[in-house]
Amino acid sequence: MKIAIRNGRVIDPLSGLDAVMDCFIAAGRIVALGAAPAEFHAGMEIDAMGLVVCPGLVDMSLRLREPGLEYVAGLESEMQAAAAGGITSLACPPDTDPPLDEPGLIEMLKFRARSMPGPRVYPIGALTHQLKGERLTEMGELHEAGCIAFSQADAPLIDTAVLFHTMEYAASFDFPIWLRPEDPFLARGGVAHDGLVAARLGLPPIPVPAETVALQTILLLMRQTGARVHIARLSSRAGVDMVREAKADGLPVTCDVAIHHVHLSEMDTADFNPHCHLVPPLRSVRDRDAIRQALADGTIDAICSDHAPVDEDAKERPFQEAEPGATAAELLLPLTLQWGREMGLSLAQTLARITHQPAQIMGVDAGVLRVDGPADLCLFDPAAVWQVTPETLLSLGKNSPYLGHEMVGRVRYTVIDGHLDYRQI
Amino acid sequence: MAQNLQLTSDGRLRHLLTLDGLPKRILTEILDTAQSFVSVGERDVKKVPLLRGKAVFNVFFENSTRTRTTFEIAAKRLSADVVNLNVNASSQSKGETLLDTVSNLSAMLADMFVVRHSAAGAAHLIARHVAPHIHVINAGDGRSAHPTQGLLDMYTIRHYKGDFHNLRVAIVGDVLHSRVARSQIHALTTLGCPEVRVIAPRTLLPRDVSGMGVHVFHKLEEGLKDVDVVMMLRLQNERMQGARLPSAGEYYKHWGLTPEKLKHARPDAIVMHPGPMNRGVEIDSEVADGQQSVILPQVTFGIAVRMAVMSLVAGANS
Numbered sequence: 001m002k003i004a005i006r007n008g009r010v011i012d013p014l015s016g017l018d019a020v021m022d023c024f025i026a027a028g029r030i031v032a033l034g035a036a037p038a039e040f041h042a043g044m045e046i047d048a049m050g051l052v053v054c055p056g057l058v059d060m061s062l063r064l065r066e067p068g069l070e071y072v073a074g075l076e077s078e079m080q081a082a083a084a085g086g087i088t089s090l091a092c093p094p095d096t097d098p099p100l101d102e103p104g105l106i107e108m109l110k111f112r113a114r115s116m117p118g119p120r121v122y123p124i125g126a127l128t129h130q131l132k133g134e135r136l137t138e139m140g141e142l143h144e145a146g147c148i149a150f151s152q153a154d155a156p157l158i159d160t161a162v163l164f165h166t167m168e169y170a171a172s173f174d175f176p177i178w179l180r181p182e183d184p185f186l187a188r189g190g191v192a193h194d195g196l197v198a199a200r201l202g203l204p205p206i207p208v209p210a211e212t213v214a215l216q217t218i219l220l221l222m223r224q225t226g227a228r229v230h231i232a233r234l235s236s237r238a239g240v241d242m243v244r245e246a247k248a249d250g251l252p253v254t255c256d257v258a259i260h261h262v263h264l265s266e267m268d269t270a271d272f273n274p275h276c277h278l279v280p281p282l283r284s285v286r287d288r289d290a291i292r293q294a295l296a297d298g299t300i301d302a303i304c305s306d307h308a309p310v311d312e313d314a315k316e317r318p319f320q321e322a323e324p325g326a327t328a329a330e331l332l333l334p335l336t337l338q339w340g341r342e343m344g345l346s347l348a349q350t351l352a353r354i355t356h357q358p359a360q361i362m363g364v365d366a367g368v369l370r371v372d373g374p375a376d377l378c379l380f381d382p383a384a385v386w387q388v389t390p391e392t393l394l395s396l397g398k399n400s401p402y403l404g405h406e407m408v409g410r411v412r413y414t415v416i417d418g419h420l421d422y423r424q425i
Numbered sequence: 426m427a428q429n430l431q432l433t434s435d436g437r438l439r440h441l442l443t444l445d446g447l448p449k450r451i452l453t454e455i456l457d458t459a460q461s462f463v464s465v466g467e468r469d470v471k472k473v474p475l476l477r478g479k480a481v482f483n484v485f486f487e488n489s490t491r492t493r494t495t496f497e498i499a500a501k502r503l504s505a506d507v508v509n510l511n512v513n514a515s516s517q518s519k520g521e522t523l524l525d526t527v528s529n530l531s532a533m534l535a536d537m538f539v540v541r542h543s544a545a546g547a548a549h550l551i552a553r554h555v556a557p558h559i560h561v562i563n564a565g566d567g568r569s570a571h572p573t574q575g576l577l578d579m580y581t582i583r584h585y586k587g588d589f590h591n592l593r594v595a596i597v598g599d600v601l602h603s604r605v606a607r608s609q610i611h612a613l614t615t616l617g618c619p620e621v622r623v624i625a626p627r628t629l630l631p632r633d634v635s636g637m638g639v640h641v642f643h644k645l646e647e648g649l650k651d652v653d654v655v656m657m658l659r660l661q662n663e664r665m666q667g668a669r670l671p672s673a674g675e676y677y678k679h680w681g682l683t684p685e686k687l688k689h690a691r692p693d694a695i696v697m698h699p700g701p702m703n704r705g706v707e708i709d710s711e712v713a714d715g716q717q718s719v720i721l722p723q724v725t726f727g728i729a730v731r732m733a734v735m736s737l738v739a740g741a742n743s
Contacts, residue, residue, distance in 0.1 A: 199631035200445060202545045202568030202607055207632065271430075272546030316524055316554075318544035320567065 001043045001418065002026045004036065008048025008379060012055065012369040013352035023053055025375040028418035033371055044420065048379055051412055054351050055369045056088025056376035058358040060256050060304040062329055067105065068097025073309035073396040079118030081395035083422035085330040086378030086411040089359065089366040090119045094126040095153035101126035101137045103145035110146050117421040122148045122362060124178060127166050131155035136166055139175055148362050149176040154279050156184035160217060167227035176228040179218055181239065182280065186210035191320040193283040197266040203320060206281050208236045215239050219246050222253065230361055231255035233306065235280035237290035244299040254361045257291050258306035259328055259335045264401060274315050274322035275401040295353060296343050302358035305332040309397020327397035331388065333380060334407035375418040384410035430552055437741040440552045440561040441734050443570040444611040452615055456580050458733035465502060466728060475736045476505035479536040483509045486542040491700060492564050496539045499731035527551050535559060537735065545569035560738040568602050573734055574699050575608025577727040579616060581719055582654055585695050589618040595648050596622065597680060598658030598707055599629040605699045606658055614638045624648035625680065628669035645680050649689040657682055657698045660707050673706045683709040687717065695719045
């Protein structure tokens with residue numbers, strides 16, 4: 001199908017392109033910007049007047065809950081939700097049931113994902129067998145099956161020697177490792193930031209050193225092994241400062257943050273709202289502000305949704321017993337736009353954090369809008385106001401701290417591989 | 426939001442979940458109402474008909490004898506029908522969720538739930554989901570709150586000291602794990618106590634405890650200097666040895682309240698304890714049973730305070 005997208009404001013964060021023009025798509029590629037190529041007969045015309053046309057979003061952490069957790073959410077619903085959020089490429093963490101630790105599971109997941117409309121799915125393989133933190137997985141095989149990186153998701157890796165060896169082994173292939181820094185002992189039993197709110201409410205705390213101690217270990221082992229490491233889900237000002245310092249020191253480290261941590265803080269947990277029970281915990285306002293600043297100055301490379309659908313039975317519990325996580329695939333764009341507006345950034349600068357910057361870390365050809373590039377596009381109305389309700393979310397996970405809130409910016413069309421995979425009705 | 430959840434639209438007490446954020450007016454109203462109930466316990470017929478025909482369910486997801494019993498006595502003195510349920514042993518182990526348990530009990534036509542649970546915020550969760558005519562009273566949730574204990578402690582202080590405006594109060598012991606300490610701190614700061622101190626080793630204090638408006642001391646002698654009220658906390662058995670404390674003996678040596686240590690407080694200082702006490706761990710028997718101890722009156726006042734809370738929340742319907 002050939003598609004002509006007319007009169008949109010075309011933005012490519014990588015090149016800085018930002019102009020009203022037409023965009024032409026054929027055979028899964030962008031074939032022209034501006035004037036139509038000769039002999040172009042569009043099978044579909046999209047009037048993008050008033051809309052932004054940008055590269056499809058690239059999400060570094062989106063849980064599809066498959067295999068094994070289909071009672072919570074399924075591939076079909078979460079792929080639709082991701083497309084509705086303007087996401088055209090996603091990395092899914094290995095914390096499924098069973099974990100993504102065998103090539104067969106990766107092949108099945110990729111096959112299933114290809115059989116339905118929705119984003120390109122890039123699995124992250126388990127770093128250790130069953131995510132138990134004891135035995136290496138067959139990283140070479142997993143890579144061949146399609147894993148773009150290896151991680152423990154939120155499972156602890158207690159044995160530092162195992163961590164060391166996984167980094168050495170991955171470095172032999174130059175495979176990237178994605179790690180969320182958290183010392184399992186310092187975080188043990190905790191559910192909330194070790195701050196004023198936890199002190200008042202009596203919630204078991206997770207101190208900041210749970211992040212910084214683990215981060216220091218990772219950075220030291222990185223220097224020793226030469227492994228390529230991406231730091232996932234930073235939560236603290238101290239952690240941000242350590243990454244800034246390591247980068248200044250020339251260490252090739254990258255990092256991301258989950259979108260909720262860009263806006264929310266421990267203050268949002270003050271009424272025991274289980275939707276604000278997240279991993280890592282929402283920290284102080286100072287920590288939150290440091291994250292916002294570090295995103296603007298480039299210390300933090302990417303924002304991910306960290307989409308985690310949780311069913312109501314597991315969420316409607318006392319805070320500390322509620323399953324952590326929030327549904328976020330459909331909120332990634334409006335919440336990122338809100339951050340950019342509040343920081344006074346241009347749309348291109350804002351969108352870079354959810355397009356080519358995560359794509360570069362993932363090592364995939366995505367997140368750019370250029371002639372001959374893949375036809376993965378997100379068309380959104382930057383001024384549209386909509387309300388987050390269980391009905392407006394396509395994800396089966398309705399667990400969001402933003403239920404009832406209004407969002408500014410809504411995806412109207414999502415084009416993936418040259419197909420119109422989502423259209424807002 | 427927690428505050429709104431506890432009050433009706435016209436500002437009356439609907440649920441009692443925490444003392445955090447509860448206005449002074451409500452705290453004072455509860456203490457005044459309790460005062461009128463103290464005499465009920467001294468009469469031949471120890472009953473008033475305020476809750477006649479109402480069903481009070483004591484739902485305890487965590488074991489307790491003392492608190493449950495005092496709630497039961499309080500409800501019976503108000504002429505309510507009382508049902509006691511220990512849920513930890515039955516449905517929870519079968520995988521029933523907290524809200525399912527509560528829905529089932531609501532279907533048995535409860536008017537009031539008195540709830541104890543091991544997780545912070547459990548009472549809030551229940552209050553958010555019950556029908557509008559049902560009242561929830563928190564009898565202890567995790568480390569978070571034990572509001573009726575905090576209130577009976579305030580009643581006791583007011584009884585012996587008149588008011589709060591010139592008092593120095595010290596809370597001694599495991600503040601970190603104590604819902605009692607949190608409720609005491611919220612109540613004291615709301616009622617206008619100018620100086621609240623906490624005394625404990627760093628391992629037993631929340632990191633940001635001073636943000637709650639208290640002065641932090643690590644040495645018992647220094648913290649007790651010139652205080653009017655000493656509130657001891659129970660040290661749980663499982664905390665006595667481990668990573669936070671080396672031994673019960675070392676704890677007693679540094680933070681146990683002995684007659685010698687008590688001399689640092691004002692001569693007319695009162696000594697309180699929420700019970701059950703560990704004699705020879707956090708408190709010496711000579712102090713516990715001594716002239717300055719008001720530990721047994723605390724228990725008596727506790728019944729009047731719980732009657733006051735139950736009658737006030739029930740009255741919020743009319």
